[in-house]
Amino acid sequence: MEHLLIPEGAKEERYQALLPQVEALLEGEADMIARMANMAAALHEAFHFWWTGFYRVVGDELVLGPFQGPIACTRIRRGRGVCGTAWERQETQVVPDVEQFPGHIACSSASRSEIVVPVFADGRVVAVLDIDSEHLATFDDTDRRWLERMAERIVLRQAKRQSRAHNSSTSESAEPSA
Numbered sequence: 001m002e003h004l005l006i007p008e009g010a011k012e013e014r015y016q017a018l019l020p021q022v023e024a025l026l027e028g029e030a031d032m033i034a035r036m037a038n039m040a041a042a043l044h045e046a047f048h049f050w051w052t053g054f055y056r057v058v059g060d061e062l063v064l065g066p067f068q069g070p071i072a073c074t075r076i077r078r079g080r081g082v083c084g085t086a087w088e089r090q091e092t093q094v095v096p097d098v099e100q101f102p103g104h105i106a107c108s109s110a111s112r113s114e115i116v117v118p119v120f121a122d123g124r125v126v127a128v129l130d131i132d133s134e135h136l137a138t139f140d141d142t143d144r145r146w147l148e149r150m151a152e153r154i155v156l157r158q159a160k161r162q163s164r165a166h167n168s169s170t171s172e173s174a175e176p177s178a
């Protein structure tokens, strides 16, 4: 696949068209960073967001992963900013106005609204998908639902099984080798 085919129109239809194309893009690729890279690029191209990317959980911090858009902060502590909050609470954060979010980390002053979706493996957050918009209130429940489905595609089912098997024989595993 060389180009995405995304219809003009409501975001519901756009996500609906995008999801199977992203699944096709990811098919056969087991490396989690490669999967994140193409998903970030596809979302960014389809919706023309300001910033679209991933932070991975590495030890007690989030570390910048594959992204599209302007340069960004490289490390975020648990509970800090929108990303660290999504990680700590293990739930999607939809922020209509970043200036109203206590502790928001302004990687770019152009960012006005934001959504951060956790990526789970075996019930634990292993990364977050962070999307920023230069407009207020860009994200709503439609984005939350579809982006949560997207984020579920980052960790392979097979990797989840391997990780479960690994976790039952060892105490901790920071991240599955998706």
Ligand code: SME
Pocket (backbone or CB within 6 Å): 051, 072, 073, 076, 080, 081, 082, 083, 084, 103, 104, 105, 106, 107, 108, 111, 114, 130, 132
């Ligand atoms: N605004 C985010 C930081 C990451 S950048 O937006 C890319 C936050 O508050 O966690």
